[in-house]
Amino acid sequence: MDYALKKDKVIELRDVNKTYPGIVPLHVLKDITLDIRKGELVSIMGASGSGKSTLLNILGILDNYDSGTYHLDGVLIKDLSENRAAELRNRMIGFVFQSFNLINYKNALENVALPLFYQGIGRKKRNALAMEQLERMGLADRAHHLPSELSGGQKQRVAIARALVTKPSLILADEPTGALDSKTSKEVMQVFRDLNNDTGMTIVIVTHDPTVGAATDRVIRIVDGRIENNV
Numbered sequence: 384m385d386y387a388l389k390k391d392k393v394i395e396l397r398d399v400n401k402t403y404p405g406i407v408p409l410h411v412l413k414d415i416t417l418d419i420r421k422g423e424l425v426s427i428m429g430a431s432g433s434g435k436s437t438l439l440n441i442l443g444i445l446d447n448y449d450s451g452t453y454h455l456d457g458v459l460i461k462d463l464s465e466n467r468a469a470e471l472r473n474r475m476i477g478f479v480f481q482s483f484n485l486i487n488y489k490n491a492l493e494n495v496a497l498p499l500f501y502q503g504i505g506r507k508k509r510n511a512l513a514m515e516q517l518e519r520m521g522l523a524d525r526a527h528h529l530p531s532e533l534s535g536g537q538k539q540r541v542a543i544a545r546a547l548v549t550k551p552s553l554i555l556a557d558e559p560t561g562a563l564d565s566k567t568s569k570e571v572m573q574v575f576r577d578l579n580n581d582t583g584m585t586i587v588i589v590t591h592d593p594t595v596g597a598a599t600d601r602v603i604r605i606v607d608g609r610i611e612n613n614v
């Protein structure tokens with residue numbers, strides 16, 4: 384395959400299928416074909432149970448698929464060892480979740496610095512890089528506060544700073560505004576928008592909320608495990 388033709392595609396899925404095994408196997412993703420280009424801010428929108436998180440977990444190399452192909456930055460993601468998957472994930476992808484997934488007993492700075500600890504980076508450099516991302520999120524003055532001392536919107540901005548600290552090429556967010564009120568939700572979407580404008584980072588946001596979808600450049604609709612339209 385000609386890499387030169389594909390290099391502007393961060394994500395390329397072709398006929399991806401996924402079934403959860405069980406007494407009654409559940410065919411969750413059905414012939415998913417989609418491309419996401421470098422620098423896009425896109426949403427994947429669908430009702431609860433439509434397969435959004437399953438799809439995002441595959442994109443994030445957190446889960447496998449049964450058939451089809453997934454290329455991430457031109458690299459075929461299929462049957463990877465757990466080590467190789469972790470290596471690609473840590474190098475290329477930043478994750479943001481509905482429930483923030485911050486560590487309660489660590490302050491904002493320590494939470495943001497944690498991915499760098501796993502990369503073996505020394506404390507001084509870790510803290511400097513983490514502070515840089517907190518500053519970008521307008522949270523420098525909250526660096527030494529625990530998550531319990533932060534509002535929902537602040538917690539999500541800490542989580543976004545943590546996703547950014549390893550300088551990934553792709554941000555994957557699963558219902559990032561799902562736990563926030565509508566005003567805070569708008570603010571968090573503006574954070575993603577600014578990030579996309581300022582850095583050209585590719586951002587994929589999974590949501591069931593049409594106002595979140597409307598705040599992205601392109602909405603990919605998923606209905607009962609199928610891509611319905613690719614606007």
Ligand code: ADP
Nearest residue numbers: 403409411429430431432433434435436437438
């Ligand atoms: P969404 O994020 O759009 O709400 P999910 O991808 O979480 O949808 O789930 C899609 C379907 O797959 C649902 O019916 C859900 O119950 C089922 N499902 C999700 N994860 C698993 C799993 N690990 N094992 C079995 N079924 C699952």
Ligand code: MG
Nearest residue numbers: 435436437557
């Ligand atoms: Mg989900």
